[in-house]
Amino acid sequence: MRTTVSWWSAAIAMVALALGIWIGAPTVTCADPNGEEHDDDKGGHVHVPAPLEYADSHAPLRIWTDPKMIARGKEIYTTTCAVCHGDAGDGKGPAGLALPLKPSSFRDRAGVAEMRDNYWFWRISEGGQVEPFKSKGSAMPPWKGTLSVEDRWAVMAYQHTFTGHQGPHVPWEHPESVAMGHDIYRMSCVGCHGAQGKGDGSVGATLSPRRAPQPRDLTSSLFKFRSTPSGQLPTTGDLVRTISEGIRSSGGPFTIGLSGYRIMPSFRHMPEEQRLELVEYVKSLNKAFWERAEIRTVEIPPRPRVTPERVARGKQLYADAECLTCHGDRGRGDGKSAPELKDDLQLPIQPTDLTRPQRFKNGRRPEDVYRTLMTGFAGTPMPSYADALEPEQAWDLVFYVLSLSQGGTK
C-alpha cells in the first residue's frame, strides 16, 4: 500500500487554504491613491488627478519665476486665500480653523511636490464644489468666475514659493508628481515603449519586425490618434482614449466572434484615476505638452442621417480624394501604391483594410472615422483631409467607408 499522500489531496488542501486566506483577508483600502497619508496638521489633501477638462491646463513655464506674476499672485493670495490658508501658507488661517476639512498647507514640501500644475489650477478654479472634496466637507469657493486664467496661474506661482521650491513645478523637476503613473508605466508599458518611452522596448521589436506599426516614441511629437489638427500633440483625452481602447491591428490569428484583436491591450479596466496618472507620466516624457500655446480640437458636427445619396457621393469622393490609391477600389488595403508605402521610420506600412471596421485602429464609430479623416495619422502616409473636405463631404465619405464592409452598397 502506498503511504505517500496523493497530490490530489495536497492540491485540494492548498486550494482550501488559499481560499480561506483570501476570503478571510480584510480588504485594505487607502484614501490616498499614492499610498501616503499626510499629516492633517500640515493640511489635509487628497491626491487625485485633475479631471479631463482640466488635465490639459498646464502652466506656462515662465510663470514660476516671473517676479511680476509672483507679485500679482501674492496680492491675490493675501486678499482671497490667506484667511483660510494663512499668511504663511501653513493652512492655519483664522477662518480655516473651524472648517471640517482643514485647508491645505502649502508648506508641506513633500506634499506640494507631488501635486501637479493642472491639479492646482483645477482646485483654484473649482474649489471644494467638486468630488472628492465636496463629500469631505470642503468649504473652498470656486474662483474660476472671479479670477482670470492668468490670475489663477499667478496665485499658483506664489503659493509655490512657500515651500522654497525654485524653478518650474514640472514633472521633470518633481518626478514624485508622476510617481504613480511611472509605476504603472514600468509594469504595463515598458515592454513595448521602452524605459525612456522611446518606443524601443524589447517586446516591440518582435511585434511586427522591420515593418509598421512600431510602438510609439512617446518623446516625439508624432502621435497617430488625436482629436487635434495635423501636426499637433494629442489632448489628454486622446491619450486616455488610446490607453482605454488599446490599438487594433490587421495581423494575427484566426478569430471567432471577436470585435478585433489588439496589438496594444485595452486598459479600460484600469480605474480612470490611474489612467489619468499614467497619461500624466506619458506627458512628462515630452516637454512640448507644456510649451503649446493653445489646444484646438477638430470639431465633429452632429452625425447626419445615412442615405443612399450620401453613400453615392462618398463613393465619388473616395475616388476623387484618391483614397483608392492606397486602400484599393474595394477598400481592402490593396491599392496600387500599397506595396510602396512607408511610414516616417521608412518602414513598410499596410493601408487599413476598410472592409473590416472591427480592426480600425482609431475606432469604428462614424465619429471615430470622421475624426481619423480630419486629423490623419501623424507619421504615416494617411493625411488629414481637414483642408480638403467640408464637414458634409467628410460625412459622406465616412458613410461610404463604413459601407465597404457590406460591399459598399449600404
Next chain:
Amino acid sequence: MFRRAFFATVLAGMLLAYVDARPVDAIPAFARQYDMQCNACHTRPPRLNRFGEQFHMMGFQIPSASRPDGLVGSLKDDGTLKTVIDSLALRVSGGLFEYSESPRETEVKFEPPDEVELFVSRAITPNFSFFVEFEYEPNATEFDRDRGYFNRGHKFGLGKEAFFMANLGGVLGALGAPTMEMGGQTMVGRHGGFTMHGPMLMAGKIDANTNFSYATNRQLILDTELEFEKEEGENQSKVHRLPIVPYAFASKFFGVFKDRREHEPQLVTDQVMYNTTGAPGADFHAMFNDVILGEVGFLRENEGFNTYGMVRYDILDRKELTFNVSALFNWGFGVVRAPDSADHERAGGQRLDRLRYGVAANARWKGLDVYGALIWDRMYGLPSELRGEFDRTAMGLTVQADYLVHENVLVSSRFDQLWAGGLKDEKLDGTVLTAQIRYYPWQNIAFFVRDSVNLRKFHEDNPLRSWRNQLFVGIDWDF
C-alpha cells in the same frame, strides 16, 4: 535512404499544405479573453516575451488593468457561452514525421500529432485565477509499474499544470504592510518608493519555471519522446534512445531509481525540479521595484520533495535590449533511490538528497533572444558500499538562441551539454546540437522542421548516444 527521406518530406509537406488550407477560425483562451494578438505576449508562440511573463506573473491579468468584477463581469457582459469558450484553448503539437539515423540503422516514422492539450483558464477576481491543463496522448510512453517496464498506451488526464494563483498582497496589508490598489490588484508599497507586486501564491500541480531566466515552460524546441524496444512475447523492454531535452534541467545521474517498490529508473534525461511534467507543490513569487524577482516554494518529487529559492535580477532595459540573470538553489529531500549495491538493476534502500544550484541568463535584443542555464547537481546520503563506483556530482549546460528572421519565420538553435554522474560503469557524457526553423502562417499555427545532431561518439549500448542524427517535421497548433 536519402530518397526515402526526400519522399517522406514531400509527403509531410503535402499533409501540411492540407492542414494549412483548412480554416480554423479560433484563437487561444487568453487572446480571446483580452482580445489580443498572440504576439503581444509571445515572441512567437509558445515562447513568452517580457509582457507575457508579466501577464503570467500577475496571475494571467493584463498588468495594472485587471477586470474589477472578474468572472462575474464577464458573465454579465459576454454571456455564459462566450465566457466559457473564451476560457478554453486547445493545443495540438508533435511530430508529423521523424527520421532517425545511427551507423547501424535508419528509422523513418510517420505519425500524427502526438499531444493534444485542453486548457481551461481564467481570472476569477483581480487577485485570484486558475489554470488547468488536460492532456491526451494517443501514444504515450509510460513506465508500467505493475509489469516493471516501459510501455506505450493512450493517456488522458491532467497535463503538466493545474493550479490556482492568488495575490497575497492584501494579506500582507492586513498584517500592517502599506498597500495600494493598482489596476484592481493589491500591491504592497508606495508609489515612488519601495514596491512589491505580489506575493503571488501558485499552488496545485505546477512547474514553477516561468520566472527563471531560462524558462522551460512554453519552449520553442519541443522535447522528443523516449524510444524503447520490446521484443514480441518478452515481458521486458529496453530503453533504446533517450529523449532530447534541455540537459541543464536533466536528472543527470545514471543508475538511480524513482522509488523502491516499483523500481522505476530515474532516467538521466528525466527533467527534475524544472521542466517537469508537473508536480504538486506551492510557489510564492514577488517582484520588487520591477527589477528583482524572488521566488520560493516546495514541490513533490518521486518519494521526496524539493525546496527551492530563485532570484532574478533584471539588469538592463534600454534601447531594445533587455538582460536578466537568475540564480537557483534547490535542496531535494530524499528525491531518488540509490541502486542496490549488490544488484545495480534494482533500487536500494537508501534515499538520496540532491543539492541543485545554478545560474541562468537571458538577453533580448531586437529579434534575437538568447538564454542559457548552467546547473550543478550533487547527491548526498550515498551508501558507503557505492562510493567507489558512483560519481556524486554532475552538471548540465543548455544554451538557446532564437532569431526572428521575418514576421512569420523563427529560427532557433540549442546546445546541450551533459556532464553526467552516477554509476561510473554506465555513465557517459552527452552533447547535442539542435537547429530548428518554425514557419507561422498565422500567429497560432507553426510548422517546424528540426534537426538534432549527437556531437559525441556513437555508442550503441548507451541510450544517450545511440543515435547520430534525428530529424523531425511537426506542427504546433493553438486554438
